[in-house]
Structure formats: C-alpha cells, structure tokens
Amino acid sequence: MNILRFLFWKAVLLLIVLVGVTTLMFFLTRATGDPAVLMSPPEASDAVIEATRQRLGLDRPLLVQFWETLVNTFTLDWGSSYALGSEVRPLVMDRLVPSLSLVVPALVLAAALAGVIGTYAALHQADVRGRFLMGAAFVLDGIPYFLIALVLVLVLAIQMGVLPATGGDGGVALVIPIAVLTIQGFATLSRLTRGQLIDSLSQGPVTMAKSKGLPARTVLFQHAVPLALPPLIAYLGILFSFMIGSLLILESMLNYPGLGQLLVRAVNQRDFPIVQAAVIVIAVLITLVNIVMDTIVRVLDPRLRTKVS
Amino acid sequence: MASTLTPTPSPGRVAHRVPPAVSLEDVTVTLPRASGDLQILHGVSFKVPAGSVVALAGESGSGKSTAALSLMRLLPWGAEVGGRIMAGDRDVAAMSKEELRLFRSKEARIILQDPWSSLHPMKSVGSQLIESARASDPALSKAQARELAVETMKRVHIPDPKSRLKAYPHEMSGGQLQRVLIAMALVARPTLLVCDEPTTALDVSTQAQILELLRELNREMGLTIVIATHDLDVIAGLADRLVVMYAGRVVEEGPTAQVMANPQHPYTWALLATAPKHNRGERMLTIEGRPPALDALPPGCSFAERCEFTTARCLETRPELVLVDEPSRHRTACLRVQADQSVSEEVR
Ligand SMILES: Nc1ncnc2c1ncn2[C@@H]1O[C@H](COP(=O)(O)OP(=O)(O)O)[C@@H](O)[C@H]1O
Numbered sequence: 202m203n204i205l206r207f208l209f210w211k212a213v214l215l216l217i218v219l220v221g222v223t224t225l226m227f228f229l230t231r232a233t234g235d236p237a238v239l240m241s242p243p244e245a246s247d248a249v250i251e252a253t254r255q256r257l258g259l260d261r262p263l264l265v266q267f268w269e270t271l272v273n274t275f276t277l278d279w280g281s282s283y284a285l286g287s288e289v290r291p292l293v294m295d296r297l298v299p300s301l302s303l304v305v306p307a308l309v310l311a312a313a314l315a316g317v318i319g320t321y322a323a324l325h326q327a328d329v330r331g332r333f334l335m336g337a338a339f340v341l342d343g344i345p346y347f348l349i350a351l352v353l354v355l356v357l358a359i360q361m362g363v364l365p366a367t368g369g370d371g372g373v374a375l376v377i378p379i380a381v382l383t384i385q386g387f388a389t390l391s392r393l394t395r396g397q398l399i400d401s402l403s404q405g406p407v408t409m410a411k412s413k414g415l416p417a418r419t420v421l422f423q424h425a426v427p428l429a430l431p432p433l434i435a436y437l438g439i440l441f442s443f444m445i446g447s448l449l450i451l452e453s454m455l456n457y458p459g460l461g462q463l464l465v466r467a468v469n470q471r472d473f474p475i476v477q478a479a480v481i482v483i484a485v486l487i488t489l490v491n492i493v494m495d496t497i498v499r500v501l502d503p504r505l506r507t508k509v510s
Numbered sequence: 511m512a513s514t515l516t517p518t519p520s521p522g523r524v525a526h527r528v529p530p531a532v533s534l535e536d537v538t539v540t541l542p543r544a545s546g547d548l549q550i551l552h553g554v555s556f557k558v559p560a561g562s563v564v565a566l567a568g569e570s571g572s573g574k575s576t577a578a579l580s581l582m583r584l585l586p587w588g589a590e591v592g593g594r595i596m597a598g599d600r601d602v603a604a605m606s607k608e609e610l611r612l613f614r615s616k617e618a619r620i621i622l623q624d625p626w627s628s629l630h631p632m633k634s635v636g637s638q639l640i641e642s643a644r645a646s647d648p649a650l651s652k653a654q655a656r657e658l659a660v661e662t663m664k665r666v667h668i669p670d671p672k673s674r675l676k677a678y679p680h681e682m683s684g685g686q687l688q689r690v691l692i693a694m695a696l697v698a699r700p701t702l703l704v705c706d707e708p709t710t711a712l713d714v715s716t717q718a719q720i721l722e723l724l725r726e727l728n729r730e731m732g733l734t735i736v737i738a739t740h741d742l743d744v745i746a747g748l749a750d751r752l753v754v755m756y757a758g759r760v761v762e763e764g765p766t767a768q769v770m771a772n773p774q775h776p777y778t779w780a781l782l783a784t785a786p787k788h789n790r791g792e793r794m795l796t797i798e799g800r801p802p803a804l805d806a807l808p809p810g811c812s813f814a815e816r817c818e819f820t821t822a823r824c825l826e827t828r829p830e831l832v833l834v835d836e837p838s839r840h841r842t843a844c845l846r847v848q849a850d851q852s853v854s855e856e857v858r
C-alpha cells in the first residue's frame with residue numbers, strides 16, 4: 202500500500218518533469234532565435250519567411266502554440282527536423298539505445314569495481330595497499346573524463362593500434378567510451394563506498410553484530426554493508442545523470458552515434474525540434490533512473506517504508 | 511521462570527557454563543584522533559568475582575563505557591590497549607579471532623549504551639534475536655531459536671512477543687528496545703553480562719523491573735554481571751561491589767554496602783550526596799565544576815580542582831589506589847585517606 206503511494210508520487214514527479222522541461226524548452230527556443238527565419242533559406246525575403254511562419258503555425262497566439270507543444274510531447278509527436286526534414290521521433294529514439302549501451306554497462310562496471318575496491322580499501326584503511334588504491338582513485342577523480350578519453354585513444358588506438366580511434370563497428374566502438382565512463386564513475390564511487398563503509402563499521406549496529414560473536418564475514422556483508430548501501434544506491438542515480446552529461450562531449454569526440462552527439466549537432470544547427478525532443482528524452486531517462494534507485498533504497502530500508510509519527 | 515530459558519539442551523553448551531572471574535589489571539586505553547591520540551583509561555584495575563554483580567559508577571565521561579567495551583575487545587578501530595584483561599585464566603587481548611568469537615557468542619554478552627543506535631535498523635527484531643541465539647548455539651534450528659526468542663521476550667516483559675518479532679527497531683519505544691537488547695543477550699545464555707547504562711532509556715517502573723530481572727538472573731542462574739551506570743540508585747540493591755571511576759581512573763572500589771555507608775574518596779562522597787534518591791525527575795548528577803579534559807589531566811589528583819579538601823600535595827602527587835580495609839579489599843585513591851583521615855568521618 203505504502204509503496205503504491207510512493208510510486209504514485211514518483212509518477213507525479215515524472216509528470217512535473219515532463220511539463221517543466223517542455224515549458225522550458227518551448228520558451229528557450231523562442232527566446233534564442235526565430236524558428237521561421239532559421240527554417241527559411243539564408244537569403245529569403247520577408248514574404249518567404251512569413252510564409253514559413255504560417256506553415257509552421259508560428260503566427261498563432263503563443264498560448265495556442267504552447268498547448269500544442271505540450272500535447273505533442275505527451276503524444277510523442279515531436280515534429281520534423283528543421284535541418285533534415287525527417288521526423289524527429291525515430292531520429293531521437295534510434296540514438297537512445299547506442300547511448301544506453303554505453304551508460305548502462307559503465308554504471309554496472311563502475312558499481313561492481315567500486316564495491317570491491319572500496320570495500321577492500323575500507324577494510325585496509327591503514328595499510329599501504331588501501332591507501333594506494335584510494336590515492337589512485339583520488340587522482341583519477343581529478344582528471345577530466347575527456348582527457349581520459351584522449352589518453353585511451355592515444356594509447357589504444359594510435360600507439361597500440363588495437364582499436365579504431367573513432368567509430369568502428371559493433372562492439373569495438375563501445376570499448377573506449379565505456380572505459381572512460383567506468384573510470385570516471387569508479388573514481389568517485391569507490392571513494393564514497395570506502396567512506397560509507399568505514400562510517401558504518403563504527404556504528405552501533407555493527408559493534409552489536411560483532412558483540413554477538415558473528416563471523417567477520419557475516420558482520421561485514423549482513424550488517425555493515427546494508428547500513429552503508431542506501432546512500433550509495435542513491436548516488437548511482439546521480440552518477441547516471443553525470444554519465445549522460447559526459448556523453449555530449451564524449452560521443453562528439455569519438456564520433457559515436459548516440460543521443461549526445463545528436464544533441465550537440467542539433468544545438469549547433471539550431472535544429473530546435475531535435476533539441477527539444479532529445480532534452481525531454483534525457484530528462485525523462487534521468488528521472489526514471491532516479492525513481493528506480495529511490496525505490497530500491499526504500500525497499501531496502503524499512504525506516505522509509507513505515508511512516509514514523 | 512528461569513527454566514524457560516533452557517528449553518533445548520544442546521551439545522557444546524555445557525563446557526562454558528562455569529562463569530569466569532573477570533579482571534582488569536592496570537588497563538590503559540588510547541584512542542587515535544585526528545588531533546593526536548587521546549588516552550581515556552589510565553591504569554584501571556578491578557576484579558569481578560564469578561557470579562557477582564559489579565557496578566562501574568561515575569559521571570558521564572569517566573570511562574565506564576570504554577572499560578566495559580574493553581572487556582569484550584570491542585573498542586573502536588585503532589584503539590590501543592595496555593595492561594591485562596582476564597576472563598578466567600584467559601587473556602582477552604591474546605585470544606585468537608576464533609576464540610574471541612566464541613567468547614563473545616557463547617560466554618560474554620554486552621548490552622550497549624544507546625538502545626536507539628544498537629539494533630540494526632534494517633533488520634526485524636526477530637531476525638536479530640534469532641541470529642543472536644544461533645550465534646551462541648549453532649545447533650538450534652530456526653524454529654527453536656524463534657521459540658527461544660519468544661520465551662526470552664516474555665521474560666523481559668515485552669508484551670505480545672510473537673507479533674513483535676516482525677517489528678523493526680524504529681517502530682519500538684526506547685524502553686522496548688532496551689528490553690530487546692537484554693533479550694538479545696539472554697538468548698545466548700551467557701555466563702557474563704556487561705550492561706552499559708541499561709536503564710537510561712527506561713521510565714522508573716520499567717527501570718525497577720529490569721533491575722529486578724538482572725538480580726534474578728544473577729541469583730538464579732549465577733550470571734556474572736558488570737553494570738556501568740551514572741545512577742547510584744540503580745546500584746544500591748543490585749551490585750555486590752562498586753567501582754567508582756573518575757577521569758579514566760578508579761578512585762574507589764569495595765563492597766557496595768561498605769562504600770555507600772562509608773565512602774572514602776571525596777568524589778564518591780559527592781556522588782552519593784547528589785544522587786537523586788527521592789528526586790527521580792532530575793537524574794543528572796550535579797557536582798560543582800566539571801571533570802578535567804582527558805588530554806589535559808593535572809599532574810596530581812584529577813579531582814583536586816573540584817575537591818573541598820584539596821591541599822598543596824594533592825596538586826602535585828597523584829594518589830595510588832591503596833587498601834583501606836583488608837578483608838573486604840576496599841580501596842581508594844586519596845592522599846587524605848592515606849594519611850589516615852577518613853573523609854566521611856570528617857564530613858559528618
Ligand atoms: N570513540 C571515541 N573517540 C574519541 N573519544 C572517545 C571515544 N569514546 C569515548 N571517548 C571519550 O572518552 C571519555 C570516556 O568516555 P566513556 O568511556 O564513554 O565514558 P562514560 O561511559 O563513563 O560516559 C569521554 O571523554 C569520551 O569523550
């Protein structure tokens with residue numbers, strides 16, 4: 202019952218995000234340029250521009266246009282690209298899967314690596330090994346991801362020639378961008394994991410578990426780790442949005458056919474329908490992932506499930 | 511009632527039924543801090559005879575919890591412990607990991623100070639009780655452990671124990687949590703029970719019930735109990751011996767009745783004088799002044815600056831713990847007493 206109410210409010214949140222982003226994009230695109238001018242040939246006369254304006258329905262009252270845009274957002278009718286003339290929806294949707302096939306594996310890999318290394322570093326917080334690992338993570342955390350990408354391209358593609366520098370077929374094209382995102386996510390997540398675990402290891406429930414004479418492994422995995430987990434899971438949602446953000450530059454750099462590259466190109470060409478659709482898809486995606494993470498946290502932590510009065 | 515705690519005789523249990531005498535011998539504890547190490551215990555010694563109840567008393571910050579935790583080797587990570595902590599003829603510090611695990615699971619249990627932060631917030635009370643019972647006796651099936659948990663919950667007066675098994679800690683009151691913690695220790699049927707302020711979270715009548723229960727466990731089952739408290743009223747009817755701590759040291763130690771009737775150290779005297787015997791509403795002790803900071807202990811007696819009998823010697827010389835009564839091993843650390851002037855006589 203409680204979880205249903207929780208999901209209901211998350212659905213409301215999603216709705217608000219959709220309406221909010223659509224509104225923002227609607228006014229932003231109109232504030233930064235006149236679509237009718239952009240849609241017309243460069244040396245078009247005023248009459249031609251006016252004709253374009255009427256064809257696109259841009260001469261109607263703003264509120265009418267806004268309502269139509271809103272309805273279109275929800276009916277997934279996102280219009281046609283100014284630059285390409287083709288329909289926006291398939292254009293954007295075709296880019297979704299390639300982008301997700303970078304972010305999802307990277308997120309899983311980063312979480313797995315950070316879980317193992319962060320836990321190891323927490324348990325060896327005073328040793329050279331634990332400190333070295335966290336020192337390395339700290340340094341990695343300070344390097345911008347596009348530099349990491351550059352180095353990987355230089356080493357793997359240009360020096361060793363094992364991978365193509367840009368593009369490439371199928372799985373090969375995924376390697377460098379996934380590696381970059383994984384390294385970027387691992388750097389912060391492993392340090393966060395270590396901190397959370399060190400913190401939970403000194404908390405009452407863990408002392409309690411030790412005092413019951415439970416085996417060290419039980420104390421760690423059944424008592425300390427669950428205590429440390431909720432903020433880490435919530436952070437995965439944030440990391441997801443960081444990774445999507447990184448795609449804008451990463452995909453353009455590596456010439457990878459994803460949403461990021463599409464969006465950057467569309468912005469450069471002032472192709473507003475595509476910009477609008479891509480931004481909405483990204484916003485919905487990020488919101489959905491965060492809802493999933495919040496739900497997991499809620500299921501894990503009974504304190505959030507029952508209301509305490 | 512005691513029989514309800516022994517439903518299933520199981521192998522591996524018998525060997526541990528003899529309660530060990532416990533003793534701290536000149537124990538020092540130093541905790542690492544970012545701003546330099548902090549020594550919390552400065553040579554604490556006391557004995558807990560098998561089957562007896564010993565109370566650690568003192569204002570908050572005097573080191574009672576640290577002493578209690580050190581007994582079970584549960585001090586925070588990085589703590590340095592000196593001296594010897596003996597359970598029977600075994601040195602707790604020298605136990606192997608497995609020995610220590612068995613010592614904690616079967617023999618010595620502790621009820622940590624703060625009931626709100628001791629139970630695991632993400633596990634049901636029942637699962638934690640069952641886990642505790644099975645840690646002590648791996649031969650117990652889940653169902654047997656559950657049955658034992660329910661019986662033990664009844665024993666500590668938790669109403670409707672069967673349905674409470676499914677509750678999570680945040681759904682319970684402080685008093686209930688405290689009882690669950692006690693039940694959690696008792697399901698293991700330990701021979702040594704360390705209680706750190708076991709009654710602070712409780713209202714007066716519950717307090718009395720819990721103390722009665724501890725007394726019963728001690729008398730009927732021979733459970734050795736170490737109880738840390740800042741509330742002397744708790745101790746009076748329960749403890750055989752009283753260990754008074756101040757600023758990380760023992761300042762007086764002896765049989766409860768004797769120490770209470772004839773306190774030797776001015777701190778003990780002040781502690782007794784301010785004990786809210788008939789004023790339950792105000793439970794904080796109020797002795798003029800504050801204990802010295804642990805990282806800036808004076809060279810002489812730590813209590814000197816709050817003591818009305820302070821002399822020049824007190825500021826320079828740190829008093830040793832010396833016997834004031836041979837047969838009862840009543841000891842105190844006060845220069846006046848060592849000069850043969852009983853404080854209590856002079857005050858009266
Ligand atoms: N984990 C810790 N880190 C730093 N200082 C601590 C820690 N635990 C206890 N102390 C300090 O040690 C002193 C004694 O604490 P404690 O043993 O809890 O005393 P009591 O139980 O008598 O109140 C206090 O001054 C306290 O601040």
Ligand SMILES: [Mg+2]
Pocket residue numbers: 571574575576623706707
């Ligand atoms: Mg304490």
